Amino acid sequence: MSDNSIYIIKSSGEKVKFSFEKLRKSLKRTGAEHDTVESILRVVKDELYEGISTKEIYNRAFALLKKKKSYLASKYKLKKAIYELGPTGYPFERFISAILTYSGYKTQVGRILQGKCVAHEIDVIAFKNGEATVIECKFHSEEGLKCNVKVPLYINSRYLDVKAHWDSKKMDKTLTPGWVVTNTRFTEDAIQYGKCCGLYLLSWDYPKDDGLKDRIDRLGLYPITVSTLLTNREKQFLLSREVVLCRELIGDAFYLDHLGVSQTRKEKILNEINQICIR
Incomplete structure (x- = not known):
């Protein structure tokens, strides 16, 4: 099935070539049967036009899935559903905490940890196998926004302050490298900085095949x-x-x-x- 080189407009305003394969993959992720996926793709293909927004394509695919089975449409709207956890970031922090709990961690939300210089409120702290991990969550309630390099820069400075105090007190748990979690995406600079300084970055689709959407689908934690x-x-x-x-x-x-x-x-x-x- 050819896409005829149609260009679409993303929520960020970016103009990109439409990919049927990407849409097919997102539909298959819901567990929809092959025939259902292909019939939706045929309808979408007939309704495509130059400059159509990703939102219009999403709405059409969502409506067609909902006609088949409502729970398929629910899984398809996962990305939008995470935006709906807002407008504050607190439910998102609770959501990340819950995902980690079901992955075998013991977690606390909103705990104050002392740093060498000042005290810090940590979004989520997770414990497992004698290790402690501090996790900072960056929630965006608007689509199209990305986490730029300023976010991991800021969070790493807080992490280093906490680690300096933690190590000086010889705690019974080892403090592992910090995490930065977002419901959107990181810029290339943010990813590069995270790799360089040792922060673990988790976004909607990063790391590849182990991003937020992959973990949610794998664990069934919607x-x-x-x-x-x-x-x-x-x-x-x-x-x-x-x-x-x-x-x-x-x-x-x-x-x-x-x-x-x-x-x-x-x-x-x-x-x-x-x-x-x-x-």
Whole structure:
């Protein structure tokens, strides 16, 4: 299937050549069957025009997936759903903490650590195998923004201050290299600096095949904002109660009862969430 060299406009305003293979891959990631993926690609192909936005293409593919099965559309909207964790960065910090917890870490959010010069509030600190890792989260609520080199520069200076104090106190856990996590992407300079100074960078698609989207799909740890059945008000209520993962609602419908969700609708929501979390 040829893309006929159509150029599209990304959310950042950048003009790029449209890739059917990239769209096919994002559709397959949801678990959609081959025939479903190919039928959506055919519809999108017929509706393409020069200068179409990635948002328009996404909306069309999302609507077509939702007609097939709502949980497929939920998985497809993962990137958008993470933006919906905002406008503050706190739910994103909780989300990263939850992903690490399900990866075998013990985590704390918003802990104050003393540095050599000043005290620092750390977004997430994770413990595993006698090691401690400090993780700083950079959340963007607007699409198209990237983390430039200033972010890891700033975070590395904080990390070094904490490490200087940590090492001087001979703590019982080894402090490993710091992490910088973002829901968007890093610029090339930011990646280069991270590699040079030893910071571990984690973004939507970096490192390759082990970025945020890969970890979420691999672990089945989707944010509640992916749901196509919960309203925005309901999602915000759940986030305010520190319920950030779909799987946190499985087997515990207390919060849905508290929201006054009817039995019929509750069953639909829980069925969707169970389907989303299946790996």
